[in-house]
Every structure is written in structure tokens, then in C-alpha cells.
Amino acid sequence: MLTEAVARWVLVLHTALGVAAVGAATHLVLWSRGFLRGAFARLAAVRRFAWIVLVFQLLAFAAGNVMYPTYKVLVRTAYLEDREAIADDQASHERQLARIASRDGATAPEATATSELVRHAARAARWFDIKEHWIALGILASLALVLVLAFWDPRTAGRELAPVVFGLAVIVAGTVWLGAVIGVFTATWRAV
Numbered sequence: 001m002l003t004e005a006v007a008r009w010v011l012v013l014h015t016a017l018g019v020a021a022v023g024a025a026t027h028l029v030l031w032s033r034g035f036l037r038g039a040f041a042r043l044a045a046v047r048r049f050a051w052i053v054l055v056f057q058l059l060a061f062a063a064g065n066v067m068y069p070t071y072k073v074l075v076r077t078a079y080l081e082d083r084e085a086i087a088d089d090q091a092s093h094e095r096q097l098a099r100i101a102s103r104d105g106a107t108a109p110e111a112t113a114t115s116e117l118v119r120h121a122a123r124a125a126r127w128f129d130i131k132e133h134w135i136a137l138g139i140l141a142s143l144a145l146v147l148v149l150a151f152w153d154p155r156t157a158g159r160e161l162a163p164v165v166f167g168l169a170v171i172v173a174g175t176v177w178l179g180a181v182i183g184v185f186t187a188t189w190r191a192v
Contacts, residue, residue: 046169
């Protein structure tokens with residue numbers, strides 16, 4: 001398990017790699033959409049983007065796995081799945097808001113029901129698990145795309161594979177985007 005300070009830096013690295021994967025996967029889809037019209041001038045660039053996406057996915061996945069034991073102990077088990085920790089955190093937050101409101105002569109916001117917070121935290125933990133599964137499928141789709149592109153030359157034969165290639169690019173981009181959105185959603189609840 002990493003220390004909290006190291007885990008935070010790994011989280012920053014993981015986030016940066018995820019953002020790079022999102023950008024590369026988006027470019028992959030945009031550059032490969034011409035394949036559907038029979039335009040294959042960007043085939044070399046699409047091959048490069050497919051490799052770039054795969055590398056960023058694998059690096060982000062590795063960084064996430066390095067950080068996961070720390071996340072599991074310090075965030076998921078100690079907070080997202082612990083009703084008392086959520087209640088204590090909420091009570092502390094409400095006391096702080098009341099103190100600030102009192103100091104500023106304002107009215108403190110109404111407290112959120114603890115049961116609602118517990119339900120949202122449990123949902124965040126479940127979405128995190130869903131994200132991990134989709135990312136793994138996205139890496140497999142990315143690997144399949146790299147392999148297809150390595151052997152596919154639509155200029156000589158196999159133009160009918162263009163929708164398959166584009167479909168794989170969309171699946172890869174979709175899984176990367178889904179992972180990024182769920183990762184941000186989970187981190188808004190509690191990060192290492």
C-alpha cells in the first residue's frame with residue numbers, strides 16, 4: 001500500500017494518462033470516420049493513434065492498479081462503505097457550515113439526510129467497479145483494433161472491414177470516456 005502522499009501523486013499521473021487517452025481516442029474516432037466513406041488517406045495516422053491510445057490505456061490502468069490498494073483501504077472501505085464515517089464527516093461538515101454562517105451572519109444550509117449520503121456513496125463505489133470492467137473491455141477492444149489495423153490494407157482488399165474498424169474505434173473511445181467520467185464522479189466523493 002502506498003502512503004497517502006504518494007497515492008495522490010499516482011492519482012494525478014493516472015488522471016493525466018486518462019486525459020491523454022481520452023484525447024487520443026477521440027482523435028482516433030475523428031480520423032477513422034472517413035473510412036466509412038472509402039477515404040483511407042489517414043490510415044497511417046489512425047494506426048499511430050490506435051497504438052497511442054493502447055499505450056495510454058495500459059499506462060493509466062497500471063497507475064490505477066498501483067494506487068488501488070491504497071484507494072481500497074483509505075477511501076472505499078474507510079469511507080464509501082462505512083456508514084459511521086459518512087455520518088461523522090457529514091456532522092463535521094454541518095458544524096463547519098454553521099460556524100461560517102454564524103460568523104458571516106447568514107443562515108446555514110439545511111442538512112442533507114445521512115441515509116441519502118450513504119446511498120450516494122455506495123452508488124459511487126458500485127460505479128467505480130463498473131468503470132474497471134468497462135476499462136478492461138476497452139483495452140481488449142483497443143488491442144483488437146491495433147491488431148486489425150496492423151494487417152489491414154483497405155487499398156488492396158478488405159474495404160468491408162471499414163465499419164468494423166470504425167466500430168472498434170468508437171468502442172475504445174466510449175470506454176475511455178466512460179472511465180474518465182466515472183473516475184471524476186468517484187473522485188468527487190472521496191479521493192486518496
